[in-house]
Amino acid sequence: MTDIPMDSMVRAAAHPRRDIGLKARYAAERRFRIYGALAISVGLAFLAIMLITIVSKGYTAFWQTTVTLPINFDEKLIDPSNKRATDPSVLIKANYPKLAERALIAKLGIDPSNKPMVMKLKGFLSEGARVQLRDIVAADPSVIGTTRDVNILAAANLDSAFKGQIDLSVEEARRKVSDQQITWMNKLKADGVMAEHFNTGLFSYGASSRPETSGMGVAIIGSFYMMVIVLLLALPIGVAASIYLEEFAKKNRLTDLIEVNINNLAAVPSIVFGLLGLAVFINFLGMPRSAAFVGGLVLTLMTLPTIIIATRAALAAVPPSIRSAALGLGASKMQMVFHHILPLAAPGILTGTIIGLARALGETAPLLLIGMVAFVADYPTTPFDPATALPVQIYMWANEAERAFVERMSGAIIILLVFLMAMNITAIVLRRRFERRW
Amino acid sequence: MSSLLVLAIVVAIGVVAFLIGRQRAAAHENGTVKPHSRAHYHGWWAFLLAVLPALLLLAVWTIGSSVYLDRHIHAALPERTADSKVASEALDVSLVKSLAKGIRRLDANTLPASFAELQPLLAAKGVALATDTQDYMIPIAVEANKVQDRLGLFGAVITLALAIAGAFYALRQIAPRARARNNVERLMLWGLLAASTIAILTTIGIVLSMLFQTITFFESVSPMSFFFGTVWDPRFADAGSGGSQGQFGLIPLLAGTLYIAAVALLVAVPVGLMSAVYMAEYASPKVRGVVKPALELLAGIPTIVYGIFAVVTLGPFLRDLSAALTGGSPFIQGQSIFTAGLVMGIMLIPVVSSLSDDIITAVPRAMRDGSLGLGATRSETIKRVILPAALPGIVGAILLTASRAIGETMIVVLAAGVAANLTVNPFEAMTTITVKIVNQLTGDLEFNSPQTLVAFALGLTLFALTLVMNIVALYIVRKYREQYE
Numbered sequence: 075m076t077d078i079p080m081d082s083m084v085r086a087a088a089h090p091r092r093d094i095g096l097k098a099r100y101a102a103e104r105r106f107r108i109y110g111a112l113a114i115s116v117g118l119a120f121l122a123i124m125l126i127t128i129v130s131k132g133y134t135a136f137w138q139t140t141v142t143l144p145i146n147f148d149e150k151l152i153d154p155s156n157k158r159a160t161d162p163s164v165l166i167k168a169n170y171p172k173l174a175e176r177a178l179i180a181k182l183g184i185d186p187s188n189k190p191m192v193m194k195l196k197g198f199l200s201e202g203a204r205v206q207l208r209d210i211v212a213a214d215p216s217v218i219g220t221t222r223d224v225n226i227l228a229a230a231n232l233d234s235a236f237k238g239q240i241d242l243s244v245e246e247a248r249r250k251v252s253d254q255q256i257t258w259m260n261k262l263k264a265d266g267v268m269a270e271h272f273n274t275g276l277f278s279y280g281a282s283s284r285p286e287t288s289g290m291g292v293a294i295i296g297s298f299y300m301m302v303i304v305l306l307l308a309l310p311i312g313v314a315a316s317i318y319l320e321e322f323a324k325k326n327r328l329t330d331l332i333e334v335n336i337n338n339l340a341a342v343p344s345i346v347f348g349l350l351g352l353a354v355f356i357n358f359l360g361m362p363r364s365a366a367f368v369g370g371l372v373l374t375l376m377t378l379p380t381i382i383i384a385t386r387a388a389l390a391a392v393p394p395s396i397r398s399a400a401l402g403l404g405a406s407k408m409q410m411v412f413h414h415i416l417p418l419a420a421p422g423i424l425t426g427t428i429i430g431l432a433r434a435l436g437e438t439a440p441l442l443l444i445g446m447v448a449f450v451a452d453y454p455t456t457p458f459d460p461a462t463a464l465p466v467q468i469y470m471w472a473n474e475a476e477r478a479f480v481e482r483m484s485g486a487i488i489i490l491l492v493f494l495m496a497m498n499i500t501a502i503v504l505r506r507r508f509e510r511r512w
Numbered sequence: 513m514s515s516l517l518v519l520a521i522v523v524a525i526g527v528v529a530f531l532i533g534r535q536r537a538a539a540h541e542n543g544t545v546k547p548h549s550r551a552h553y554h555g556w557w558a559f560l561l562a563v564l565p566a567l568l569l570l571a572v573w574t575i576g577s578s579v580y581l582d583r584h585i586h587a588a589l590p591e592r593t594a595d596s597k598v599a600s601e602a603l604d605v606s607l608v609k610s611l612a613k614g615i616r617r618l619d620a621n622t623l624p625a626s627f628a629e630l631q632p633l634l635a636a637k638g639v640a641l642a643t644d645t646q647d648y649m650i651p652i653a654v655e656a657n658k659v660q661d662r663l664g665l666f667g668a669v670i671t672l673a674l675a676i677a678g679a680f681y682a683l684r685q686i687a688p689r690a691r692a693r694n695n696v697e698r699l700m701l702w703g704l705l706a707a708s709t710i711a712i713l714t715t716i717g718i719v720l721s722m723l724f725q726t727i728t729f730f731e732s733v734s735p736m737s738f739f740f741g742t743v744w745d746p747r748f749a750d751a752g753s754g755g756s757q758g759q760f761g762l763i764p765l766l767a768g769t770l771y772i773a774a775v776a777l778l779v780a781v782p783v784g785l786m787s788a789v790y791m792a793e794y795a796s797p798k799v800r801g802v803v804k805p806a807l808e809l810l811a812g813i814p815t816i817v818y819g820i821f822a823v824v825t826l827g828p829f830l831r832d833l834s835a836a837l838t839g840g841s842p843f844i845q846g847q848s849i850f851t852a853g854l855v856m857g858i859m860l861i862p863v864v865s866s867l868s869d870d871i872i873t874a875v876p877r878a879m880r881d882g883s884l885g886l887g888a889t890r891s892e893t894i895k896r897v898i899l900p901a902a903l904p905g906i907v908g909a910i911l912l913t914a915s916r917a918i919g920e921t922m923i924v925v926l927a928a929g930v931a932a933n934l935t936v937n938p939f940e941a942m943t944t945i946t947v948k949i950v951n952q953l954t955g956d957l958e959f960n961s962p963q964t965l966v967a968f969a970l971g972l973t974l975f976a977l978t979l980v981m982n983i984v985a986l987y988i989v990r991k992y993r994e995q996y997e
Contacts, residue, residue, distance in 0.1 A: 099889055099892070100889065102889070102891055102892075103889040103890060103891045103892075105891075106890075106891035106894070106895075107790070107794055107891070109786050110786050110787065110789055110790025110793075110794055111790060111794075112786070113782070113783045113784075113785075113786035113787040113790065114786075114787040114790055114791070114803055116783050116861075117783060117784075117787055117807060117810060117858075117861045117862070117865070118803070118806055118807075118810075120810075120858045120861075121806065121809070121810045121813075124813070124817070124818075124821050127821065127824075127825045128817070128820075128821070131824070310707075311707045311710060312707075314703060314704045314707035314708070315704070315707040315708035315710065315711065316708075317704055318701075318704035318705055318707065318708045319708055322701060322704060322705075323708075331712060332708050332709065332711055332712060334983070334986075335711040335712050335714075335715050336711045337982075337986050338715070338979060338982050338983065338986070339711055339714060339715060341912060341915055341916070341978065341982040341985075341986075342718070342919070342975065342978060342979075342982075343915075343916075343918070343919020343920070343921070343946070343974060343975075343978055344919070344921065345919065345921045345946050345949055345950070345971070345974075346718060346722075346919070346971055346974065346975050347718075349718075349721070349722060349949070349953075349967070349968060349971040350714070350717055350718045350721055350722075352953065353721035353722065353724075353725060353968065354717050354721050358721070375710075375714050378710065378711065378714075379711070382711070406693065406697060407697075408697040408700055408701070429812075432812055433812075435814075436812075436813070436814025436815075436816070436817075437814065438814065438815070438816045438921075438922050439815075439921035439922055439925075439946070439950065442950050442953075442954055443949070443950070443953050443954070445954075447954055465814055465816045465922075468816055468817075468820065469816055469922070469926075472819075472820050472823065472824070472926060480824065483820065487817055487820065490814065490817070491813065491817065494812055494813070494814065495809065495812070498808065498809060498812040499805075502805050502808065
C-alpha cells in the first residue's frame with residue numbers, strides 16, 4: 075500500500091494494526107470467493123447426481139429379454155374343429171399361451187406329464203405372448219400347421235433376473251423368481267436362446283398392467299399432438315400479440331392492462347391453467363376428457379406469455395434505424411413490421427418458442443386435471459381421442475409398485491430429458507449464433 | 513352439412529375471390545391511373561370480405577343452434593317427478609344427445625322402439641350408451657336429429673350466400689384508386705389487437721371459472737369453516753348422496769405449503785444468490801460460458817423429474833441415513849417436508865440465480881468502480897455497495913421465486929405426502945394446496961359435490977396468493993430497473 079509517512083509518530087503506531095486488518099480483509103475476500111464457487115458447485119453437483127442416478131437406473135430399460143422359441147402353430151390347438159373360414163373369432167380366442175408353453179417345455183426337455191415341473195414354468199414367459207402369437211396368426215393364417223421361430227418376451231421378473239437386478243442370495247420364498255426358473259434361465263442363456271434385444275416395445279406399446287408389454291407409444295403420440303397444437307396456436311398468436319404491443323399499441327389503460335396480465339400470467343402456477351381447462355374447456359364447452367386437443371389448448375395458454383415476452387424482447391432489440399429506413403422509403407407501418415422487423419427478430423422469436431415448447435413438453439400438473447392420467451392402450455388416431463403425455467406416463471409409472479416399472483419410468487425420463495436437452499441446446503446454440511449486437 | 517365442410521367451402525370461395533381480385537387489379541397496373549394498392553392487396557381484401565363475415569355467422573349460428581337444440585330437447589322431455597329414473601335434468605338432456613348421436617348411424621326407418629332392442633344394434637356399430645337411457649328418449653332423439661339437420665342446412669345456406677355476397681362486393685370495389693391496402697392493414701391491426709387481448713381473456717377465464725365453482729362450493733360449506741378450519745377431511749361421498757359431510761379446513765394445507773416453500777427458499781436463496789454473485793463478479797468469461805448454460809439446463813428439467821428424484825432416490829436415502837444415525841427407527845420419513853423442500857430448493861437455484869444475475873449486472877459500473885477505487889476489496893464492494901443497491905430487485909426476485917415455490921405441484925405431489933397434518937417437525941410429512949387440488953380432481957369424480965368443488969376454492973386461494981406476490985414483485989423489479997436506467 076502507499077503509506078507515505080507524513081506524520082511518522084502516528085503512522086508508526088497505526089501501521090501494524092492496519093496490516094492485520096488487511097490480512098483479515100483478504101481472508102474474507104478469499105472466503106467469499108470460495109462460497110461463491112461452492113454455491114455453483116452445489117448446483118452443478120445436484121445436476122450431476124440427478125442425471126447419474128436416473129441414467130444408472132434407467133439405461134437397462136432400453137434392453138428387453140426375449141426367448142427365441144420354435145413355435146409349432148398346431149392346428150389342433152388353435153382351431154380344433156376347423157371353423158376359421160366361417161368364424162374368424164376362433165383365431166382370436168385360441169389358447170396361444172399354450173403354444174408358447176409347449177415350445178418352452180420341448181426346449182427345456184421337461185417331461186410334459188410332470189405336472190409340478192410344468193407348474194413351475196408359470197410366469198416364465200410374458201402374458202404378452204398371447205397377443206404376440208395372435209397377431210402373427212391374424213396377419214397370416216397360413217402359418218397354422220407350420221413351425222416358426224418367434225422371439226417371445228420373457229416375463230418382467232425373469233427380465234430383471236436376466237439383467238442381474240434380482241439378488242439371488244435372498245432366500246427363495248422371498249424373491250419373485252424360483253431357483254428352478256433361474257436354472258432354466260441359465261440353460262437357455264447358455265444355449266443362446268434367451269438374450270437381450272433392443273427394447274423397441276418401450277417406444278411402441280401403449281398402457282399395460284404388465285411391465286414388459288407397457289411402453290410410451292401412446293404418450294409419445296399424445297405429446298406430439300400437443301406440441302403441434304401449441305406450435306400452431308401459440309406461435310402465431312404470441313407473435314401477433316407482441317407485434318401489437320411493441321409496434322402499434324398506444325400508451326393507454328388497455329395496453330397497461332394487457333402488459334400486467336401477460337407478466338402475471340407468466341408467473342401463475344401451471345396447475346391453475348389445469349383448473350381453467352377443466353372448468354372452461356371440458357365442463358363449459360363440453361370437450362372430451364383425456365384428449366390431446368384440450369391438453370394442447372391448456373399448454374398453449376400456459377406457453378403464450380413465455381413466447382410473448384421473448385418475442386417482444388427480440389422485436390425491441392431491432393434498432394430504430396431500420397424502422398426509419400423502411401418508413402423513409404415509403405413502406406406502411408404494417409409493411410415495415412412484416413417485411414423488415416419480423417425477419418430480423420426471427421432468431422430471437424425462434425429461441426423463445428423452442429424454450430416455451432420445451433417447458434410445455436415437460437409440464438405435468440395441468441394435464442393431470444384434464445384427465446390425461448388415463449389407461450390408454452390404443453393409439454389415438456386424432457387429437458380428440460384419449461391419450462396421455464410423456465411426463466404423465468412417467469408419473470403413472472412412478473405410482474406403480476413393481477420394480478420393473480421403475481426401470482421403465484427411468485428409461486422414459488431419459489427419453490424425455492434427451493428431447494428437452496436437444497431443444498434447449500438448440501435454443502442456446504441458435505441464440506449464440508444469431509445473436510446480433512447492433 | 514357439417515360445419516367443417518361449410519368451413520372448407522367458405523375458404524375455397526375466399527381463395528377464388530383472392531385469385532380473381534388479384535387478376536383484375538393486376539389488369540389496372542399498366543393503365544393510365546397510378547394504382548393506389550398493389551394487386552395482391554385487392555386479392556386479400558376480397559378474400560377477407562368473403563371469409564370473415566361468413567365465419568363469424570357460422571360460429572354464431574353453431575353456438576345458437578346448439579343452445580336451441582338443448583331447449584328443444586328440454587321442452588320435449590316428460591315432466592320430472594319424484595320417481596324419475598334419471599338423476600338430474602342435465603343428465604336427461606345429455607343422455608338424449610348421446611342417443612341422438614348414436615341413432616345417426618342407424619337406418620331411421622327400422623328403428624326399434626325400446627332401448628333394450630336398440631342397445632345391441634348400436635353396440636354392433638361401436639357405440640356404447642349409458643344403461644340408464646330410457647325408452648321415451650328415442651322419439652325425442654329422432655326428432656332432435658331432424659331439427660338439427662334442418663338448422664344445419666339452413667345455416668350452411670345463409671353462410672355460403674354471405675360468403676359469395678362478400679366476395680362479389682369486394683370484387684366490384686376494385687378500381688385503380690381503391691384503398692385496398694389500407695383496408696387490409698386495418699383488419700390486420702384488429703387481428704393483432706385481438707391476439708393481444710387473449711392474455712386478458714385468459715385471466716378473466718381463470719378468475720370467473722374458479723369464482724363460480726367456489727361460490728357453488730360455499731353454498732354447501734361456509735367460508736368461515738373453509739378459511740379458518742384446522743381439519744382437512746373431505747371424505748369422498750358416494751355419488752348422488754349430496755355428501756356435504758367432511759371438513760374442508762384450509763389451515764393445514766396452507767401451513768404445509770408455506771412450510772415447504774420456506775425450506776425451499778432457505779436452500780435456493782443463499783445458493784442461488786451466491787452463484788449469481790460469483791458469476792457476475794468473479795467468474796472468467798470461460799467459466800461463465802460453461803456454467804451459465806449448465807444452470808439453464810438445470811432450469812429446463814421438468815419438475816416431475818425432480819419429484820421422482822425426491823421420491824425414488826433422495827427420500828429413501830435420507831430415511832436410511834437417519835435410521836443409521838439413530839441406529840434404529842428413522843427420524844426422517846420417506847416423504848417429508850425436508851425432502852420436498854430440499855428438492856424444490858434445488859429446482860429453484862437456477863431461477864434465483866438467473867433473476868439475481870440480471871439484477872446484479874444492472875447495478876451501474878460507476879458504483880462498483882467508485883467503491884473499488886476507495887480501496888475496498890471486491891467482496892466488500894459486493895457486500896456493502898452492490899447488494900444494498902440491488903436489494904429491492906433481489907427482494908422482488910425472491911418474491912417471484914416464492915410464488916413459484918407455492919404453486920409448484922409435481923415435486924410435492926410425489927415427495928410431500930398426502931396426509932393433512934399440522935406439525936412443526938420438518939422430517940414428517942405434510943401436504944400442500946396443490947397436492948390436494950390434484951387429489952380431489954383425479955380419478956372418477958362427480959362434478960358438483962363439495963369434494964371436487966373444493967379444488968376450485970383451493971385454486972382460487974392459490975391464484976390470489978401468487979397474484980399478490982407477483983404483482984408486488986413485478987412492481988418492485990420494474991421500479992428498481994427504472995432507478996438505474
